[in-house]
Each structure stands twice: as C-alpha cells, then as structure tokens.
Amino acid sequence: MFSLFKKKSSSYSATLMPSGKEIRVKRGENLLTAALSAGVKWPYKCRVGSCGTCKCKILDGKISPEIDFGYVLNFDELNDGYALACQTALKTDIKVMVNLKK
Numbered sequence: 001m002f003s004l005f006k007k008k009s010s011s012y013s014a015t016l017m018p019s020g021k022e023i024r025v026k027r028g029e030n031l032l033t034a035a036l037s038a039g040v041k042w043p044y045k046c047r048v049g050s051c052g053t054c055k056c057k058i059l060d061g062k063i064s065p066e067i068d069f070g071y072v073l074n075f076d077e078l079n080d081g082y083a084l085a086c087q088t089a090l091k092t093d094i095k096v097m098v099n100l101k102k
C-alpha cells in the first residue's frame with residue numbers, strides 16, 4: 001500500500017573508524033551508550049556533555065545533537081564535524097572516527 005510517510009528506522013549503524021567495527025544505535029539512544037553496550041572501549045567521563053572526553057569526528061551521515069556542542073568544542077572542531085558521543089543521536093547510518101582506549 002502506498003504511504004505518504006517515510007517510516008523511520010528503529011536503529012542505525014555506526015561504523016567506527018579506523019577499525020571498521022560496526023555497531024547498532026537504537027532510536028532514542030546516544031552513540032556513547034550504544035558503543036559501551038556493544039563492548040567498545042570508547043573514552044568517556046561525565047556522560048552529560050560537559051567534559052569533552054567522548055569527542056569523535058563524524059565522517060559521514062547525519063546526527064542529532066542533544067545539546068549545543070559549542071559549550072565544549074571549539075569553533076574549528078565544530079567546523080571539522082566533531083561531536084560529543086554522549087549527546088549524539090543518529091538520523092542516518094554514520095561513519096565516525098574515534099580514538100578508543102587501549
């Protein structure tokens with residue numbers, strides 16, 4: 001049946017670079033929580049968008065920031081596509097660069 005409304009996906013994939021590991025991020029979940037649930041050693045401290053430890057660079061795809069990243073990230077980082085994983089929901093599948101903990 002024809003529908004005028006595009007159904008939203010219930011989850012999106014995030015490909016973590018440089019490893020290429022792929023995780024699923026459910027709608028309503030943030031990128032950091034999904035990564036930690038998948039066993040990824042993503043660096044973090046506060047989980048509320050104030051420390052910047054979870055910083056990552058979105059290489060491809062669209063995100064939905066849950067706060068204004070400008071309080072933590074500088075102008076150059078914002079222009080280069082950096083985001084705070086603990087305050088990032090996904091709007092599409094993404095590719096993201098992150099320096100994981102050893």
Ligand code: FES
Pocket residue numbers: 043044045046047048049050051052053054055084085086087
């Ligand atoms: S963990 Fe502190 S800003 Fe995300």
